[in-house]
Every structure is written in structure tokens, then in C-alpha cells.
Amino acid sequence: MTNVTQEIIVDIVAGQLRVPRTSLAVETPFYELGLDSLSGIRLLAALEERLGMELDPMLLLDFTSIETLAARLDQLKLDERSSHAETPVGDAGVRHASDKAGS
Structure with missing residues (x-):
């Protein structure tokens, strides 16, 4: 089963390793695919x-x-979405990449 997040990861990893997307088995550990700590x-x-x-x-x-x-x-x-639904705006405690500039 694939999903959008999985496809995004496949795109990134295939680009980093310079291999076709179809050559990546999603269940294979990253180190077996050829990713090292810096690649991670x-x-x-x-x-x-x-x-x-x-x-x-x-x-x-x-x-x-x-x-x-x-x-x-x-x-x-999903956890972040439910946190936003239950918590008033500004109190979610979740940091977004877009919030970095305001820090």
C-alpha cells in the first residue's frame, strides 16, 4: 500500500541515491538501500x-x-491535526517549519 508520504520519501531517497524510484523497496532498511547517517x-x-x-x-x-x-x-x-482541533490556536505546542523565522 502506498500513500502520499511514502511517495515523497521515495522521491527524496531516489534523488539522493540517483536511482530509479522503482528500484526502491519500501520495506528495505535505509542502510541496505545505501543511505548513511549524513544521507539520513x-x-x-x-x-x-x-x-x-x-x-x-x-x-x-x-x-x-x-x-x-x-x-x-x-x-x-494526525496527532498534530487532532491537537489543533482540541487546543486553541497558539497553544498547540507544535512547532512548524514556518514558525522558525518567528523564533
């Missing part, structure tokens, strides 16, 4: 920009494949 940091930076969220670099230690990282990011987006 670049992946997270690109995801922050594309998704508009600030991400913890430690995510890649727990979510080690395109498939598991996409599922976690989707869960974070």
Missing part, C-alpha cells in the same frame, strides 16, 4: 521542507525503512 540527515531536512514539520533526527533510529517512516510521519500529522 539530508532526508529529514528535505522532509521537513516538503511536509512543513520539524522532525527529530532520532526518528531514523526507530523507523528504519521508507514504509515505517512514512507510517510514523502520517501518525504525527
Whole structure:
């Protein structure tokens, strides 16, 4: 099963590795795909920009494949949406990439 987040990650990783998107198996661990720690940091930076969220670099230690990282990011987006629905604007405690300039 694919989703938008998974497709974004596939695009970024394929670009970093300079391989066709179709050569990436989403369940394969990042290190087996050829990503090292520096590539992982670049992946997270690109995801922050594309998704508009600030991400913890430690995510890649727990979510080690395109498939598991996409599922976690989707869960974070859902959690953020429900937090915004329950919390008055300005009190959500969620930091967005667009908020960095105002910090």
C-alpha cells in the first residue's frame, strides 16, 4: 500500500541515491538501500521542507525503512491535526517549519 508520504520519501531517497524510484523497496532498511547517517540527515531536512514539520533526527533510529517512516510521519500529522482541533490556536505546542523565522 502506498500513500502520499511514502511517495515523497521515495522521491527524496531516489534523488539522493540517483536511482530509479522503482528500484526502491519500501520495506528495505535505509542502510541496505545505501543511505548513511549524513544521507539520513539530508532526508529529514528535505522532509521537513516538503511536509512543513520539524522532525527529530532520532526518528531514523526507530523507523528504519521508507514504509515505517512514512507510517510514523502520517501518525504525527494526525496527532498534530487532532491537537489543533482540541487546543486553541497558539497553544498547540507544535512547532512548524514556518514558525522558525518567528523564533
